[in-house]
Amino acid sequence: MKHEWIETHTSHFLILTLLVISIGGLVEIVPLFLIKNTVETVAGVRPYTPLELLGSNIYQREGCYLCHSQMIRPLQEEWLRYGHYSLAAESQFDHPFLWGARRIGPDLARVGGKYSNTWHIQHITAPRSLVSRSRMPNYLWLKDRPLQYSDIEAHLRALVRAGVPYSENQEQYDKNVALFGKDVANRLVISRARENLLAQVAGNADGNVVSPTEMDALVAYLQILGTLVDFKKYDEGYFARFR
Numbered sequence: 001m002k003h004e005w006i007e008t009h010t011s012h013f014l015i016l017t018l019l020v021i022s023i024g025g026l027v028e029i030v031p032l033f034l035i036k037n038t039v040e041t042v043a044g045v046r047p048y049t050p051l052e053l054l055g056s057n058i059y060q061r062e063g064c065y066l067c068h069s070q071m072i073r074p075l076q077e078e079w080l081r082y083g084h085y086s087l088a089a090e091s092q093f094d095h096p097f098l099w100g101a102r103r104i105g106p107d108l109a110r111v112g113g114k115y116s117n118t119w120h121i122q123h124i125t126a127p128r129s130l131v132s133r134s135r136m137p138n139y140l141w142l143k144d145r146p147l148q149y150s151d152i153e154a155h156l157r158a159l160v161r162a163g164v165p166y167s168e169n170q171e172q173y174d175k176n177v178a179l180f181g182k183d184v185a186n187r188l189v190i191s192r193a194r195e196n197l198l199a200q201v202a203g204n205a206d207g208n209v210v211s212p213t214e215m216d217a218l219v220a221y222l223q224i225l226g227t228l229v230d231f232k233k234y235d236e237g238y239f240a241r242f243r
Ligand code: HEC
Pocket: 059, 062, 063, 064, 065, 066, 067, 068, 104, 105, 106, 107, 108, 111, 114, 124, 127, 128, 131, 133, 134, 135, 136, 137, 139, 218, 222
């Protein structure tokens, strides 16, 4: 068949274009109907607490994702270096995903718990004071900038619209208790967001509750990354079923 046959007949061209677009569309849309089979059901994964959520916002604002991925691939060398490969379930509450596309620095998907809060604070402020040849910028301002959280409730409500189960009423709260347990459910109540935020700062970073800083939030976020799933509870065959 000559290409001319397509290009000189509008109807042929139109029909073939529609055909190509529908195949592309199906490839994109069909997986959405199967999403329940592809997101692993694992215990432990929960939405971010208000403080961690603001930390994630700072991570985005500062462009940390431009140098750091959060996506450990199922390849042996990655597994050996970073730990278990990332599960779809682990980023189910992320809006937006922060998987990243480049690794100028190491992957951060499982950095939670790897270093102390004090280490992070010093590293983020002056990376070369700890890793002499680091290429990471000095984020000097995060330690002193007060954390803005006056709009935290609105922020959580916006995420509810995207499907993240923060609770605004008793019904959602009860569901959260069943899903995540009482402790976590209490941390997801929108009307208690500020109170929860300050309580978490108290046990965190520099412990200065009076004026939480952006650093407090960022460190709280980093410390939770990749720590929610207890991989000892599952055998590998279980995850392979979802691939
Ligand atoms: C210009 C690229 C670049 C940017 C932007 C960047 N980093 Fe890094 N980061 C690096 C490099 C390179 C390393 C490895 C050397 C080191 O540890 O300092 C690193 C290391 C790290 C580590 C230690 C990881 C490990 O497993 O040892 C953490 C945590 C980290 N960065 C957090 C951040 C955060 C948070 C931000 C944003 C505020 C950020 N980085 C922005 C390049 C970058």
